[in-house]
Amino acid sequence: MADKGALNGIILWHYPFSPFARRVIWYLQLRGLEYAECIQPFTMPRPDLAELGIAYRRIPILSIGRDVYLDTRLIIQKLEERFPDGKLGASDPKEVFIQKLLEKWTVEGPVFAAATGLVPTEAVNDPKVTEDRKGFCGRDWTAEELDQGRADCLVSIKDCFQFLESTILADGRNWVLGTEQPSLADIEAIWPFDWLVGLEGSLPLSVVSEKHFPKAYAWIQRFRAALQDVTSSAPKGMSLESSKAIRAVIHSNFAEPEGEVDTDxxxxxxxxxxxxxxxxxxGSEHRDRGRLVTLTPSEVTVASRSRAGDTELRIHAPRTGFRVTEIGRSASSESSAKV
Ligand SMILES: N[C@@H](CCC(=O)N[C@@H](CS)C(=O)NCC(=O)O)C(=O)O
Structure with a gap:
């Protein structure tokens, strides 16, 4: 196994507008974990990732050495496992339950899709963006379509604010699990709300504001202040230009041993x-191909080859929300296997 090395061997591939990337950045900052970042274009193509032989087109991606992790659910889980001293996640099963449900609610559930429906139309005033994001979160990203859906999304988001205000934050606690400092449960819950509050023009003050949801807004302010505190004393991500970041990956060792394929x-x-x-x-048409090295209830990993340097990389994804198909065999025949 590779030692942790400079900047912990971590490179975050992202662009700053991404609220999903912010989840990971906050996690790294609150942990004080050093990392590097390589900024990617907002729309396709993303030549750096193509050089690494990565077909997945979502952002962020995190690499540790030659292991590449897709999807913030797996990225955060891996960081928790690889850097367990001072981890941010809960240990008590009841708290893990809340933390996990919050992740499902915001990442897989209704919150993010509704939040994206509140993006101001000026932000999509570019045919390139509209074309690039076609179908993302179930919409085609034209100004007309956004405007048509805006009222429904606002109703949903207001309901989500109300849910936080009247349940977990109702007793005036500072942090979701009653901790001294923000924990992973706060990250899991706060990111789409923080994103909207910071996105001018997304939330009409007559519907969602500090006045309507004082506890939720105070929580967001506290969270921002906590981040400010840690970032004023800890180094930020070191910015790596593309060629250096690519070289760093292909000249690294693997960060973790090869996993197992679950026979069940x-x-x-x-x-x-x-x-x-x-x-x-x-983004299902962007498919990573390779030799199956891990298949467990939580993860699927393929070994593929980078274009640069023809080096083997392992690309890891969460087991749920991803489909795995044998090349040359259709998805439907696989899903009926063993039934
Ligand atoms: N489930 C994924 C979702 C990631 C995602 O949807 N990211 C957005 C950016 S915030 C994205 O990929 N947008 C399309 C793109 O950048 O190509 C995760 O947790 O990482």
Missing amino acids: DPLALQKGTEVEMYPTDW
């Missing part, structure tokens, strides 16, 4: 089978 997995795939893997919600 419903897909009944064998280790070493050539597969493709892709997210099921959107």
Whole structure:
């Protein structure tokens, strides 16, 4: 296994507008973990990732050495496991339950999709963006379509604010799990709300404001202040230009040993089978191909080759929300395997 090395071997591939990337940045900052970042274009193509042989098109991606992690759910889980001293996640099962449900609510559930429906139309005033994001979060990103859906999204988001205000924050606590400092549960809950509050023009003050939801707004302010505190004393992510970041990955060791393929997995795939893997919600045509090295209830990993340096990389994704198909075999015949 690789030692942790400079900047912990971590490179975050992202662009600053991404609220998903912010989840990971906040996590790293609150942990005081050093990392590097390589800024990616807001729209396709993303040549750096293509050089690394990564087909997945969502942002962020995090690499540690030659292990590449897709999706913030897995990225944060891996950071918790790899840097366990001072981890931010809960240990008590009841608290883990809340933390996990918050992740499902915001990442997989209704919150993010409704939040994106409140993006001001000026932000999509570019045919390139509209074309690039077609179908993302179930819409086509034209100004007309956004405007048509805005009222419904606002109703949903208001309901989400109300939910936080009247339940977990109702007793006036500072942090979701009653901790001294923000924990992972706060990150899981706060990110779409923080994003909207900071996104001018997204929340009409007559519907969602500090006046309507004083506890939720105070929580967001506290969270921002806590981040300010840690970032004033800790180094920020070190910015790496593309060629350096690519070289750093392909000249690294793997950060973790190869995993196992679970023989009880419903897909009944064998280790070493050539597969493709892709997210099921959107961007599914961007498929990573490679040799299956890990298939567990929480993770699927393929070994693929970088274009630069023809080096083997392992690309890891969460097991849920991603589909794995044997190359040359259809998804429907696989999903009926073992049934
Ligand atoms: N489930 C993914 C979702 C990531 C996601 O949707 N990210 C947005 C950016 S905030 C994205 O990829 N947008 C399209 C793109 O950048 O190509 C995660 O948790 O990382």
